[in-house]
Amino acid sequence: MFSMFRGLVGGKTLTESDVTPVLDKLKDHLIGKNVASDIAGKLTQSVGDQLKGKVIGTFEGVTSTVRKTLTNSLVKLLTPGRRLDILRDVMEAKNTGRPYTMAFCGVNGVGKSTNLAKITFWLIENNLRVMIAACDTFRAGAVEQLRTHTHHLNALHPPEKHHGNAMVHLFEQGYGKDAAGIARHAIDFARKNNFDVVLIDTAGRMQDNEPLMRALAKLIMVNEPDLTLFVGEALVGNEAVDQLVKFNRALADHSTSAKPQKIDGILLTKFDTIDDKVGAAISMTYITGQPIVFIGTGQTYTDLRRLDAEAVVNALMS
Amino acid sequence: MVLADLGRKITSALKSLNNATIINEEVLNDLLKEIVTALLESDVNIRLVKQLRENVHKTIDFDEMAGGLNKRRMIQTTVFKELVKLVDPGTKPYVPVKGRPNVIMFVGLQGSGKTTTCTKLAYYYMRKGWKTCLVCADTFRAGAFDQVKQNCTKARIPFYGSYTEVDPVVIAMDGVDQFKKEGFEIIIIDTSGRHKQEDSLFEEMLQITNVCKPDNIIFVMDASIGQACESQAKAFKERVDVGSVIVTKLDGHAKGGGALSAVAATRSPIIFIGTGEHIDNLEEFKTKPFISKLLGMGDIEGLIER
Ligand SMILES: Nc1nc2c(ncn2[C@@H]2O[C@H](COP(=O)(O)OP(=O)(O)OP(=O)(O)O)[C@@H](O)[C@H]2O)c(=O)[nH]1
Ligand SMILES: Nc1nc2c(ncn2[C@@H]2O[C@H](COP(=O)(O)OP(=O)(O)OP(=O)(O)O)[C@@H](O)[C@H]2O)c(=O)[nH]1
Ligand SMILES: [Mg+2]
Ligand SMILES: [Mg+2]
Numbered sequence: 258m259f260s261m262f263r264g265l266v267g268g269k270t271l272t273e274s275d276v277t278p279v280l281d282k283l284k285d286h287l288i289g290k291n292v293a294s295d296i297a298g299k300l301t302q303s304v305g306d307q308l309k310g311k312v313i314g315t316f317e318g319v320t321s322t323v324r325k326t327l328t329n330s331l332v333k334l335l336t337p338g339r340r341l342d343i344l345r346d347v348m349e350a351k352n353t354g355r356p357y358t359m360a361f362c363g364v365n366g367v368g369k370s371t372n373l374a375k376i377t378f379w380l381i382e383n384n385l386r387v388m389i390a391a392c393d394t395f396r397a398g399a400v401e402q403l404r405t406h407t408h409h410l411n412a413l414h415p416p417e418k419h420h421g422n423a424m425v426h427l428f429e430q431g432y433g434k435d436a437a438g439i440a441r442h443a444i445d446f447a448r449k450n451n452f453d454v455v456l457i458d459t460a461g462r463m464q465d466n467e468p469l470m471r472a473l474a475k476l477i478m479v480n481e482p483d484l485t486l487f488v489g490e491a492l493v494g495n496e497a498v499d500q501l502v503k504f505n506r507a508l509a510d511h512s513t514s515a516k517p518q519k520i521d522g523i524l525l526t527k528f529d530t531i532d533d534k535v536g537a538a539i540s541m542t543y544i545t546g547q548p549i550v551f552i553g554t555g556q557t558y559t560d561l562r563r564l565d566a567e568a569v570v571n572a573l574m575s
Numbered sequence: 576m577v578l579a580d581l582g583r584k585i586t587s588a589l590k591s592l593n594n595a596t597i598i599n600e601e602v603l604n605d606l607l608k609e610i611v612t613a614l615l616e617s618d619v620n621i622r623l624v625k626q627l628r629e630n631v632h633k634t635i636d637f638d639e640m641a642g643g644l645n646k647r648r649m650i651q652t653t654v655f656k657e658l659v660k661l662v663d664p665g666t667k668p669y670v671p672v673k674g675r676p677n678v679i680m681f682v683g684l685q686g687s688g689k690t691t692t693c694t695k696l697a698y699y700y701m702r703k704g705w706k707t708c709l710v711c712a713d714t715f716r717a718g719a720f721d722q723v724k725q726n727c728t729k730a731r732i733p734f735y736g737s738y739t740e741v742d743p744v745v746i747a748m749d750g751v752d753q754f755k756k757e758g759f760e761i762i763i764i765d766t767s768g769r770h771k772q773e774d775s776l777f778e779e780m781l782q783i784t785n786v787c788k789p790d791n792i793i794f795v796m797d798a799s800i801g802q803a804c805e806s807q808a809k810a811f812k813e814r815v816d817v818g819s820v821i822v823t824k825l826d827g828h829a830k831g832g833g834a835l836s837a838v839a840a841t842r843s844p845i846i847f848i849g850t851g852e853h854i855d856n857l858e859e860f861k862t863k864p865f866i867s868k869l870l871g872m873g874d875i876e877g878l879i880e881r
Contacts, residue, residue, distance in 0.1 A: 285621065291802040294615040365824060365852070366686030366797065374717075396852070397729075398722025405717035463827035492684065494618035494801020494833045503828075527685060530770040531803045556685070556715070 268312030271319065276305050279323045290573050291536030293495045296543050304330060328574055335538065335566035337548035341522060344383055346483060347453055356388065356447040358455045358480065360440075361524070362473055363488035364500055365461030368526035368553055370399065372488060373456050374406035376551070378558035381414045381424040385453040390443035391429035392436035392476065393460035400429050403458060410558070426452065436460070437476040444480060457482065464503035473504075474511030477518050486550065487520040489541055490527045497540040505545065520545060525564070526553035533572040538564065581830055584613040585658065589651050598646040600637055607631060610654065617832030619661065620805045623839060627657045661835050663862045664842045668819050669791035673705070676755045678762045678787055682780055682815065683795035684807060685768030688823035690719065692795055692849055693765040694726040695857040696821075699847075700761045701732060707761040710750030711736030712743040712783060715767040723765060730854055733759075743767065743779060748786040764789065771810030784815050791818045793846070796837045798822050798829035808840035817841040823849035826856065 735750035
């Protein structure tokens with residue numbers, strides 16, 4: 258009885274000419290959502306490769322099959338294999354008698370210092386003492402920016418509430434000095450004074466600026482932070498790719514260490530300014546394979562979130 | 576530089592038309608595909624890119640055209656006109672007038688480079704002999720006034736700001752008043768970064784313009800911005816009368832195509848580009864010469880009759 262119908266409802270084998278028009282549309286759609294064009298191309302192509310020769314039911318449309326496959330790959334891309342647990346790692350470092358260290362790097366104006374302050378707030382809310390190392394010794398006002406945040410944060414968690422200890426301390430040596438050296442001193446100072454975490458702010462730099470990239474590589478090599486975060490803004494378009502490739506490459510190329518440190522994670526800022534154009538999240542994870550550890554969603558201390566992969570993919574596919 | 580790279584790709588695509596023996600639909604499609612790819616890789620807004628492609632298709636009708644040379648020229652001219660539309664809003668920028676106060680207000684997204692560019696612009700006019708100053712109307716960003724203060728002190732630019740007043744509208748008004756009385760010619764107002772999703776920030780921007788009545792509002796864009804630029808630029812323009820655009824951070828690898836949608840959305844020309852973090856890293860941008868330079872890159876000069 259059923260075999261009679263097989264020919265009718267049975268499968269349809271997908272060919273290239275079935276999927277290509279759908280994929281072309283989806284590629285443009287992704288680009289419109291601010292996925293780097295090159296990566297939109299690669300993503301849709303790999304969906305095409307997965308689907309070629311696949312048999313689908315007659316009632317399953319080609320378009321919906323393609324969309325479903327793409328959706329799945331996007332969710333997978335955004336879901337990190339390992340989950341970074343910073344608070345646990347901080348405790349582990351504490352148990353071995355040293356502060357946990359984190360460096361923030363990225364191009365100019367993306368939100369490194371502001372989001373460093375947000376992370377400080379999150380850490381002190383978790384009862385951890387934070388040392389901020391002012392290693393942007395170039396940009397006017399960079400040190401005062403961190404000092405202002407330090408004041409505000411200490412006012413939110415006054416020493417009286419923490420056995421007389423200031424929860425946040427700014428380690429700074431003014432302008433014009435060597436950033437790597439300041440970071441080293443800050444870490445030493447933190448160790449001696451029982452700080453739990455050292456957050457290293459660095460100056461913004463263009464990924465093609467060789468002397469500045471070299472200086473960053475040195476800072477990372479000398480101080481071996483537990484976590485090197487690349488701070489990128491959700492507003493960025495195709496440049497996301499070039500920024501990450503070159504920051505990673507610079508850390509490797511300019512290091513004399515046998516096993517140079519690379520970027521361990523991404524902090525994606527200004528997520529509140531892009532509506533549904535969330536493509537930068539895709540471009541950045543695609544390039545590094547590293548997780549988006551936090552997203553910045555505003556200009557106050559509480560505007561820090563975890564990335565919700567499903568929500569991002571929904572926005573992308575809508 | 577901006578678009579120079581893009582310009583090169585496009586001119587070479589256009590030149591490839593000269594090598595094609597027959598000009599037909601297929602050749603045109605290949606050419607457009609190449610150009611569209613180059614534009615999208617440079618972050619030009621996808622809607623503008625699609626529009627460009629459609630406009631070219633609309634203008635070039637193979638059935639009605641005869642003669643190879645004619646077709647070639649038609650295609651090249653049409654593509655070029657469409658490209659020019661991207662950079663040239665067809666409006667003239669505000670030109671400051673000597674001997675009276677010219678109030679110039681900076682607006683833009685967070686971190687786009689406003690404060691840095693304010694000092695650069697003040698320095699630019701100061702060196703040309705104008706009586707120039709800066710008002711810091713950003714009371715939100717931590718260290719904003721220190722940034723202005725340090726920049727201005729180093730460059731010897733008179734500045735106005737406050738550590739205690741929290742209302743940027745009050746500071747802007749007082750600063751502009753004071754500098755006007757003192758006979759300053761170029762009065763630049765730096766404001767906080769803002770975005771369309773937070774209405775209170777846009778409202779604040781409107782209030783500052785209402786009290787300061789700027790002669791020109793400059794929208795500052797980061798060259799690396801992608802597809803979100805258009806809706807932001809449009810929203811700024813809808814709220815205040817943006818008259819010029821400055822694209823920053825063009826010393827990097829970014830081609831600046833995303834920032835171009837600010838030109839379309841605000842119908843305002845680019846007047847300067849930022850090419851570094853130092854105070855003299857500011858270059859004048861003139862749309863017309865830029866276009867002819869772009870044209871000059873190939874042998875298609877003179878294609879566009881003016
Ligand atoms: N809307 C929004 N603005 C943000 C976010 N994160 C940072 N900002 C703003 O972006 C601007 C630049 O932030 P900074 O923290 O100074 O950036 P930076 O990367 O340290 O800049 P440089 O040190 O000059 O390279 C500030 O106005 C911040 O308030 C965010 O998640 N959302
Ligand atoms: N490489 C480079 N960096 C620039 C340029 N213009 C500005 N910057 C850098 O970009 C970062 C942000 O610049 P700001 O002037 O603080 O930006 P802003 O728009 O005033 O930021 P908010 O007031 O927080 O909105 C700083 O690190 C500047 O040094 C440029 O043309 N090239
Ligand atoms: Mg900073
Ligand atoms: Mg500013």
